[in-house]
Amino acid sequence: MTTTATRGSDTGTGHQAGPVSLAVQSSGLTKRFRGGQVAVDHVDLNVPQGAVYGFLGPNGSGKTTTIRVLLALIGATAGTHRLFGQPMPAAAATVLPRVGSLVEGPAFHLHLSGAANLARLDAADRTADPKTARRRIDGALDQVGLGAAAGKRVRAYSLGMKQRLGIAAALLQPRDLLVLDEPTNGLDPQGTREVRTLVSRLAEDGATVLVSSHLLSEVEQMCTHVGVMHIGKLLWQGSIDDLRSQQSARAHVQTVAPTNAVDVLERLGLTAVTRNGGDVSAELIDQAPEDVCAALVDAGVPVRRFVVDAPTLEDVFVSLTGEGFDVSG
Amino acid sequence: MSAVDAMLAPARPQRAVSTRFMRSELSMVFRRRRNQVVLAVLALVPLLIAIAVKVSSPHDNNGGPQFFNHITQNGIFVAFAALTAVLTFFLPLAVSVVAGDAVAGESHQGTLRYLLTVPVTRTRLLAVKYAGVVAFAFAATATVAVVGVAIGLILFPGDTVTLLSGTSVSLTNALGRLVLVVLYITASMAAFAAIGLFVSTLVEAPVAAIAATAGVAIASQILDNVPQLHAVGPYLLSHWWTSFGDLLRTPMETGGVVHGLVVTLVYVVFFCSLAWARFAEKDVSS
Numbered sequence: 001m002t003t004t005a006t007r008g009s010d011t012g013t014g015h016q017a018g019p020v021s022l023a024v025q026s027s028g029l030t031k032r033f034r035g036g037q038v039a040v041d042h043v044d045l046n047v048p049q050g051a052v053y054g055f056l057g058p059n060g061s062g063k064t065t066t067i068r069v070l071l072a073l074i075g076a077t078a079g080t081h082r083l084f085g086q087p088m089p090a091a092a093a094t095v096l097p098r099v100g101s102l103v104e105g106p107a108f109h110l111h112l113s114g115a116a117n118l119a120r121l122d123a124a125d126r127t128a129d130p131k132t133a134r135r136r137i138d139g140a141l142d143q144v145g146l147g148a149a150a151g152k153r154v155r156a157y158s159l160g161m162k163q164r165l166g167i168a169a170a171l172l173q174p175r176d177l178l179v180l181d182e183p184t185n186g187l188d189p190q191g192t193r194e195v196r197t198l199v200s201r202l203a204e205d206g207a208t209v210l211v212s213s214h215l216l217s218e219v220e221q222m223c224t225h226v227g228v229m230h231i232g233k234l235l236w237q238g239s240i241d242d243l244r245s246q247q248s249a250r251a252h253v254q255t256v257a258p259t260n261a262v263d264v265l266e267r268l269g270l271t272a273v274t275r276n277g278g279d280v281s282a283e284l285i286d287q288a289p290e291d292v293c294a295a296l297v298d299a300g301v302p303v304r305r306f307v308v309d310a311p312t313l314e315d316v317f318v319s320l321t322g323e324g325f326d327v328s329g
Numbered sequence: 330m331s332a333v334d335a336m337l338a339p340a341r342p343q344r345a346v347s348t349r350f351m352r353s354e355l356s357m358v359f360r361r362r363r364n365q366v367v368l369a370v371l372a373l374v375p376l377l378i379a380i381a382v383k384v385s386s387p388h389d390n391n392g393g394p395q396f397f398n399h400i401t402q403n404g405i406f407v408a409f410a411a412l413t414a415v416l417t418f419f420l421p422l423a424v425s426v427v428a429g430d431a432v433a434g435e436s437h438q439g440t441l442r443y444l445l446t447v448p449v450t451r452t453r454l455l456a457v458k459y460a461g462v463v464a465f466a467f468a469a470t471a472t473v474a475v476v477g478v479a480i481g482l483i484l485f486p487g488d489t490v491t492l493l494s495g496t497s498v499s500l501t502n503a504l505g506r507l508v509l510v511v512l513y514i515t516a517s518m519a520a521f522a523a524i525g526l527f528v529s530t531l532v533e534a535p536v537a538a539i540a541a542t543a544g545v546a547i548a549s550q551i552l553d554n555v556p557q558l559h560a561v562g563p564y565l566l567s568h569w570w571t572s573f574g575d576l577l578r579t580p581m582e583t584g585g586v587v588h589g590l591v592v593t594l595v596y597v598v599f600f601c602s603l604a605w606a607r608f609a610e611k612d613v614s615s
Contacts, residue, residue, distance in 0.1 A: 065614075071446050074612035096448035097341060103446065107439025111361070120357070123349035124447045127341035130349055169443065173341070 021049045021085070023177050023208035024070060028079035031065050039065040041232035042079065047210055047225070049084075052203045054219030054240070055212035056317070057229030063212040064104050066229070067181050071101055083177065097127045100170030101179040105186075106162040110155040114146055114165050117154060121169050128173065140168040145194065159186035167195070178202060180211045184218060196222045216313040226313075230321045247311035247319055251292055252281045254305035264299045268292060284308065350449065354461040358427060364465065367423045368472050374419065375411035375477035379404075383484045395574065403490045404481025405503050409577065411477040412470070412514060416570050420469060421546035424518045427465045428525025429538030431458040432608065436533050436615045451609050459526050459601065466518035467511075474511050478504070494578040510573045513586060517570050520593040521546060523600035530608040533615055563588070566596055 024047035031040040040062045047053045057063050068074045070081060072089035081088050083095045108117040118137045122128045128136075141150050144164040154162065163186050170178055180199070184192045199209050199222050213219050219226060220240070227237035236243065251270065255261050261280045265273050270282035270292070284292070289308045296303050358364055382400045395413050399406040432455070435441040444454060481487075490503035525542035532538050549567040552558055562568045569589030575582040 068442075068612075068614065072448075073442050073445055074614055075610065092448055093343075093450060096446055099446070101443075101446050103442050105439070107443060109357070109438065109440060120353050121443060121447055123353035124444055124449045126343045126347050126350075128349075 022082070023047050023049045023051070024053075024081070024083055024210060025085075026066075026070070026079060026081035029066065029069060029076055029081055030078040031062075031069055031074065032077040038232050040069060040076075043229075043232075043234045045070075045081070045227060045234060046237060047208060047227075049208050050203065050206065051225045052199060052209045052211065052223045053225040053227060054223030055210060055227050055229065056214070056216065056219050056313075057212075058214050061229040062232040063214075063229050064181055067101075067103055067179055067210075067212060071096070071099070071103065071179065073103070097125065097173065098176040099179060100173070100175040100177070101181075102163075102166045102170055102183055103179070103181050105182070106166030106169075108154045108162065108165060111153060113151050113153055114141065114157065114161075114168075115150040117165065118169055118172060122172055125173070136172055140171040141165075143171055143198065144168045160188060160191050163187055164191065167198070175202075175207055177208045177210065180209065182212055182214070184213070184215070192218070216317065220313050228317060228320055235320050243313070243316055244311055247316050248283045248285060249289075249311060250281055250283050250309050251289060252279065252305070252307045252309065253296065253301075253303060254279055255296075255301050255303055257301050260299060260301045261296060264296050264301060265292070268295055278304075350453070351457050351460060354457050355464055358461045358465050359468070364427060367426055368469060371415060371419060371423060371469055372472050372476045374415050375407050375473055376480055378411050378414065379407045379477070379480040379484050382407075395571075399491070400481065401485060403500075403503070404483070404485035404487050405478055405490055405500065405507065407481030407485070408474045408477030408507055409510070409574075411473050412510065412573070413571065415473055416514065417550060417567075418546075420466075420473075420514070420518060421521055421567075422543050423469045424462065424466045424522050425525055425539050425542035425546065428462045428522045429529050429540075429542045430535045431462055431526055432529040432604075433532055433535040433538040434529075436613070437535050439615055441615065442613050445613060451611075452605065455526070455530075455601075455605055455608055458529075459522065459604075462522040462526065463515070463519045466522055467515040470511050470514045470518065474507055478507065492577050492579055493574060496579040498579065506576050509576050513573045513576070513589070514570070516590060516593050517566065520566055520596035520600075523597045523604070527600045527604040527607065530604050530611065564592065566592065569593070 024045055026043055026045040029040055029043040029045065030038065032038045043062075043066055045066070055063050055066070065074070069076050070083070070088070072092045075089070083091070083099065086095050088095065108114075109120070112120070115137055118140060119133065122133050122137060138147070138150070141147050144167050146161060146164050146168060149157065149161060154165065157165065163183070167180070167183060170180070183199075184195050187195060196218075199211060203209055211219075211223065223240055225238065226240050226243050228235045251265075253261050253265070255278060258275050258278055258280050262273055262275055265280065265282045268287055268291075270284060270287065273280065273282040289306075293303065293306050296306070378397075379400070382397065396406045396410040400410060432441070435444065445451070487500055489497045490500060491497050492503075521542075524545050525538070528541045528545075529535075529538045532541070546567065549565045553562050553565050553568050569585065569592055572585035572589045575585050
């Protein structure tokens with residue numbers, strides 16, 4: 001089900017028709033820490049260009065370590081990875097200026113203002129034009145709604161403001177890839193919405209976004225592709241529609257004649273029929289919900305309530321991992 | 330290349346020479362309140378020495394530390410006396426504070442990962458950090474010297490200077506020698522800073538790096554003072570720190586200073602290489 005990539009080239013064949021260039025591609029990426037703990041275990045990541053790729057997994061599943069390896073902050077124990085087809089970490093100096101990142105929360109010099117912190121990062125960038133620095137810094141701050149707090153020391157920032165400043169740092173330059181590790185951490189609902197809007201705007205402008213999250217709903221709302229991490233392994237990746245189709249929708253019927261309802265549903269070919277008092281539910285295979293409802297009524301089943309639940313990512317996740325969405329050990 | 334590639338932003342060329350990061354680092358070092366306090370404390374030393382000598386009885390200044398008995402003859406000796414006074418502890422401690430913090434401080438705050446993903450290559454980061462520490466070492470030494478000369482010439486005579494060899498030279502000549510002394514001490518501190526930089530790549534807690542670096546300076550001087558270990562002495566950095574007195578003779582006795590500079594250079598090369606070897610491979614997981 002996963003997309004496969006031709007090693008050594010920047011094109012791969014995805015589940016979509018035609019060749020898809022990969023913004024991020026890894027094969028067999030493994031990180032074993034000195035203590036022996038395997039944080040990343042043979043991860044084959046394929047992030048198509050232009051995708052908003054949700055890197056999903058509970059806390060401790062290895063998302064952040066994978067991101068650190070991708071950005072050459074830590075060395076891989078085994079495996080290779082490429083950004084825009086270029087081998088990392090060898091090509092870091094030429095590729096990383098095209099990548100904006102937020103890794104494991106924001107980190108700034110507390111005694112400097114937000115604008116001064118961005119100025120320091122911009123000064124460190126050899127590809128940045130000093131003449132446009134002021135304009136780019138102000139622009140990035142405005143994009144995340146920090147224009148008014150630009151001159152304030154970061155010490156006085158709330159966690160949400162620091163998070164916004166971290167995103168602003170990633171936006172100092174036009175980027176082809178944004179790697180955002182838990183970008184909505186510490187943000188209020190308003191800030192979370194703003195980040196979602198920002199991510200979709202960046203994607204519309206042609207950037208690829210790799211966004212990690214432990215929040216299923218967040219990934220569901222902003223991503224086109226999903227990779228599911230669990231205890232260091234990438235269990236599944238592909239488009240979000242493909243992920244949903246992994247699990248079928250479920251029809252729930254509430255009736256005073258549950259036995260009849262069970263008969264009808266089984267006759268229609270629905271699977272996994274369960275009955276719990278007056279509630280009957282079953283998995284739809286390819287039946288249209290309206291046909292099922294009509295068949296029930298035709299058979300004289302008095303339907304009080306008829307609901308079809310699309311599978312949630314959580315259902316899919318549970319079916320993939322066999323367990324709940326908890327912290328990995 | 331597929332059509333998608335056409336949407337990518339054109340690669341921005343790297344600027345061949347950019348001093349922005351270096352300037353940013355210098356402003357980080359010198360605008361930091363803690364470092365400013367350190368410089369202020371160092372500036373107090375020549376002030377205290379000058380005032381103490383001025384208020385004490387003029388016949389009471391025989392003996393005492395090197396250069397103290399020359400102060401009443403010429404104010405410039407306040408600078409030399411103050412440099413001697415800070416050289417054993419305050420100055421190495423001041424350099425430890427900035428050197429130990431260089432990498433460990435950024436690592437501790439998490440800003441290191443953002444600098445590295447800008448990207449700043451690790452070699453460049455170390456070079457800029459080291460240059461910042463050496464600049465601070467120079468500023469610290471120069472502060473003591475400049476304040477010393479200023480207060481010395483206010484409180485004491487400033488015409489001809491009688492050197493340690495007994496010959497007299499003009500004040501300009503003596504000031505020229507003071508510049509050489511400042512550069513020599515800066516070089517000594519640069520070697521010490523290389524040790525601090527290496528320690529700073531080893532640990533994540535800046536306080537631990539600062540303490541360990543200062544500890545090296547103290548241990549080096551203790552070893553140098555153990556008579557049974559005198560064979561080790563010439564290989565210790567601190568052994569050569571006080572050789573600058575040789576520059577205050579006519580003719581200059583450069584033997585000790587040159588030997589000191591060679592030892593300094595060896596330390597710089599060795600510990601900068603160690604720091605690089607360590608940092609280039611280091612997993613940045615802070």
